[in-house]
Amino acid sequence: MTEKQRKILDIALELFAQDGYNSTSTNKIAQEAGVSEGLIFKHFGSKEGLLDYLVEEGVALMNEELDNLMRIENSVDRLKATLRFPKAVIDKNPAYWKVQMSIKFANHEIVEKYHNSSFMGKAMGIISETFEELNFENPQMETQLLMQIIASFFMSLINDEMENYAEMVSFLEKKYNLI
Amino acid sequence: MTEKQRKILDIALELFAQDGYNSTSTNKIAQEAGVSEGLIFKHFGSKEGLLDYLVEEGVALMNEELDNLMRIENSVDRLKATLRFPKAVIDKNPAYWKVQMSIKFANHEIVEKYHNSSFMGKAMGIISETFEELNFENPQMETQLLMQIIASFFMSLINDEMENYAEMVSFLEKKYNLI
Amino acid sequence: MTEKQRKILDIALELFAQDGYNSTSTNKIAQEAGVSEGLIFKHFGSKEGLLDYLVEEGVALMNEELDNLMRIENSVDRLKATLRFPKAVIDKNPAYWKVQMSIKFANHEIVEKYHNSSFMGKAMGIISETFEELNFENPQMETQLLMQIIASFFMSLINDEMENYAEMVSFLEKKYNLI
Amino acid sequence: MTEKQRKILDIALELFAQDGYNSTSTNKIAQEAGVSEGLIFKHFGSKEGLLDYLVEEGVALMNEELDNLMRIENSVDRLKATLRFPKAVIDKNPAYWKVQMSIKFANHEIVEKYHNSSFMGKAMGIISETFEELNFENPQMETQLLMQIIASFFMSLINDEMENYAEMVSFLEKKYNLI
DNA sequence: AATGAATGAGTTTTCATTCAT
DNA sequence: CATGAATGAAAACTCATTCAT
Numbered sequence: 050m051t052e053k054q055r056k057i058l059d060i061a062l063e064l065f066a067q068d069g070y071n072s073t074s075t076n077k078i079a080q081e082a083g084v085s086e087g088l089i090f091k092h093f094g095s096k097e098g099l100l101d102y103l104v105e106e107g108v109a110l111m112n113e114e115l116d117n118l119m120r121i122e123n124s125v126d127r128l129k130a131t132l133r134f135p136k137a138v139i140d141k142n143p144a145y146w147k148v149q150m151s152i153k154f155a156n157h158e159i160v161e162k163y164h165n166s167s168f169m170g171k172a173m174g175i176i177s178e179t180f181e182e183l184n185f186e187n188p189q190m191e192t193q194l195l196m197q198i199i200a201s202f203f204m205s206l207i208n209d210e211m212e213n214y215a216e217m218v219s220f221l222e223k224k225y226n227l228i
Numbered sequence: 229m230t231e232k233q234r235k236i237l238d239i240a241l242e243l244f245a246q247d248g249y250n251s252t253s254t255n256k257i258a259q260e261a262g263v264s265e266g267l268i269f270k271h272f273g274s275k276e277g278l279l280d281y282l283v284e285e286g287v288a289l290m291n292e293e294l295d296n297l298m299r300i301e302n303s304v305d306r307l308k309a310t311l312r313f314p315k316a317v318i319d320k321n322p323a324y325w326k327v328q329m330s331i332k333f334a335n336h337e338i339v340e341k342y343h344n345s346s347f348m349g350k351a352m353g354i355i356s357e358t359f360e361e362l363n364f365e366n367p368q369m370e371t372q373l374l375m376q377i378i379a380s381f382f383m384s385l386i387n388d389e390m391e392n393y394a395e396m397v398s399f400l401e402k403k404y405n406l407i
Numbered sequence: 408m409t410e411k412q413r414k415i416l417d418i419a420l421e422l423f424a425q426d427g428y429n430s431t432s433t434n435k436i437a438q439e440a441g442v443s444e445g446l447i448f449k450h451f452g453s454k455e456g457l458l459d460y461l462v463e464e465g466v467a468l469m470n471e472e473l474d475n476l477m478r479i480e481n482s483v484d485r486l487k488a489t490l491r492f493p494k495a496v497i498d499k500n501p502a503y504w505k506v507q508m509s510i511k512f513a514n515h516e517i518v519e520k521y522h523n524s525s526f527m528g529k530a531m532g533i534i535s536e537t538f539e540e541l542n543f544e545n546p547q548m549e550t551q552l553l554m555q556i557i558a559s560f561f562m563s564l565i566n567d568e569m570e571n572y573a574e575m576v577s578f579l580e581k582k583y584n585l586i
Numbered sequence: 587m588t589e590k591q592r593k594i595l596d597i598a599l600e601l602f603a604q605d606g607y608n609s610t611s612t613n614k615i616a617q618e619a620g621v622s623e624g625l626i627f628k629h630f631g632s633k634e635g636l637l638d639y640l641v642e643e644g645v646a647l648m649n650e651e652l653d654n655l656m657r658i659e660n661s662v663d664r665l666k667a668t669l670r671f672p673k674a675v676i677d678k679n680p681a682y683w684k685v686q687m688s689i690k691f692a693n694h695e696i697v698e699k700y701h702n703s704s705f706m707g708k709a710m711g712i713i714s715e716t717f718e719e720l721n722f723e724n725p726q727m728e729t730q731l732l733m734q735i736i737a738s739f740f741m742s743l744i745n746d747e748m749e750n751y752a753e754m755v756s757f758l759e760k761k762y763n764l765i
Numbered sequence: 766a767a768t769g770a771a772t773g774a775g776t777t778t779t780c781a782t783t784c785a786t
Numbered sequence: 787c788a789t790g791a792a793t794g795a796a797a798a799c800t801c802a803t804t805c806a807t
Contacts, residue, residue: 071250201380559738
């Protein structure tokens with residue numbers, strides 16, 4: 050990966066997050082990256098190819114995070130970490146996840162790309178196992194509900210709409226009898 | 229409101245929901261509505277003006293639904309109805325809410341329009357009041373959490389990703405001690 | 408057909424003939440026609456749509472000419488007119504036939520458009536009938552040969568490579584015993 | 587001439603014949619030849635330089651064929667060979683002649699390159715001499731006509747439009763009293 | 766109220782060509 | 787000799803919007 054190639058990716062990520070995928074022209078990306086417009090197409094084939102590259106990077110990153118979560122052996126600690134997961138991930142790279150989510154809804158065809166990617170299933174597996182280990186009465190429904198809650202937290206965090214995240218985590222820890 | 233005006237709105241809604249706001253051209257709207265392209269601009273000023281009109285209609289519709297919810301006197305029944313609210317609303321007019329959500333994320337300038345609309349606050353008021361009437365320990369946090377859950381349900385339903393909605397409602401009713 | 412629409416067609420025809428289809432940009436057509444580039448696409452859908460329109464006009468024109476030829480009752484006169492046909496047609500509208508022939512070879516997909524059009528078969532029918540009426544020994548082969556010769560004359564005339572066309576006609580008239 | 591140089595020429599010829607000169611990008615040539623795009627320009631200066639090289643090779647090949655024709659001492663045999671000339675030449679190297687003809691009409695600047703090449707004059711010389719030796723009444727016109735016919739045969743053969751070439755040759759041999 | 770011809774700025778993409786290594 | 791990263795000009799096409807009728 051050349052310096053310019055990396056620059057294109059970084060600027061594209063930033064602009065997609067800022068203005069959305071559709072509202073960002075390849076011309077603008079090239080200009081801000083200090084690069085000829087043609088280079089984007091030489092390296093990524095098309096504007097969508099550029100997006101795909103970004104998405105794949107994001108999915109890989111997310112999978113790494115999930116792997117870390119999976120490595121926590123104690124179930125209670127793992128569930129606690131799960132509740133903190135959205136904020137932990139986003140704080141590491143806010144720009145990345147702003148794009149991921151915004152494009153998910155901006156472009157109908159891309160929704161599926163994300164949904165078919167491995168990490169939804171992997172996340173479900175981890176949470177489900179945790180609830181089973183903790184002998185919750187209805188682990189399947191608990192899993193589904195928590196997935197929804199966590200997805201929702203992702204959204205809110207991305208839009209800077211959750212100032213009291215820590216408080217919410219405590220509240221849920223009580224609900225799940227983790228303290 | 230003339231017949232053609234109504235037709236434009238209906239077709240625009242349908243196409244925005246189907247293909248997203250950005251990917252729907254005024255030309256296509258005009259063609260499918262059997263109307264000249266100029267007429268759209270005569271009536272709604274701009275493409276965004278057309279969207280605004282649709283958004284306002286959506287907000288009004290949502291407020292109506294919330295008013296119905298608010299009218300339920302018994303707190304337990306009201307909370308039960310609140311849990312069923314997303315599916316009840318969407319089933320009445322699926323296209324409407326698909327647009328609402330898809331444009332919310334597709335077009336950054338429009339996000340605020342939606343967010344500044346009254347109904348989020350109204351919904352929060354209803355739920356908060358309910359939890360207080362039912363003497364929940366921490367009504368504020370309960371409210372915030374349920375808002376997240378319900379928002380998440382909206383998303384999932386719109387993307388046809390919740391087949392077991394009824395089961396989930398029962399599950400939550402138990403959690404909230406409503407049965 | 409508006410004035411500007413006609414102007415686009417005329418200029419396009421001229422430029423296609425002058426520089427070839429591929430080397431003529433829609434931008435140049437628009438500029439020389441004193442028209443916005445978008446208008447070309449509004450009216451003809453695409454650059455190829457514009458070409459198609461021109462081709463169809465040409466085919467129609469050619470069919471008319473063939474109909475005139477067909478109307479000649481005396482076989483000898485008809486064969487004489489057939490020999491003069493290429494020059495007669497081209498002299499009526501040299502620009503038209505320069506395009507027709509140049510695009511035929513410039514663009515592989517278009518070759519078929521032309522070949523599938525009616526006039527090749529129609530021409531063959533006329534010539535074949537003539538040779539039969541004149542009791543030529545092998546009318547089929549005579550027809551095929553004359554078709555080749557006439558096609559070749561078209562090419563040469565288009566490239567301004569036949570100054571002695573009249574002499575050639577006399578020469579052939581002798582060969583076919585028409586004088 | 588290095589191996590890669592030769593490969594570029596062969597692939598270019600093939601692609602020009604298949605898709606036409608304008609529709610073949612240097613990028614595609616480089617890729618299919620397994621060579622860097624830069625190398626094409628190192629060796630041939632420009633895309634047109636590459637074409638020129640091919641054209642010159644073609645002209646040389648054609649001249650060789652004409653020399654062979656010229657070497658036939660018996661006039662009758664020479665005229666017979668002349669009638670068979672188009673098919674004989676094309677069968678030896680169909681791709682070559684497909685390019686020759688397609689670019690001739692696709693790209694106006696190149697038409698002249700071909701036309702100024704010697705072989706048209708040489709062919710004319712051979713045919714003219716033959717008709718004189720055979721004491722045809724009007725050798726000049728006979729020559730011009732046969733040139734047209736042969737040119738036309740070239741075109742038809744290139745487009746795979748003459749299945750009964752052998753029959754046509756016999757037919758002409760009779761016409762020219764060669765059997 | 767309604768049309769539809771017309772615009773012009775913008776979009777993604779292609780492509781021959783250059784140049785440092 | 788050979789590469790491949792990089793360029794920049796041009797290509798076809800789209801689209802929201804205006805305006806005379």
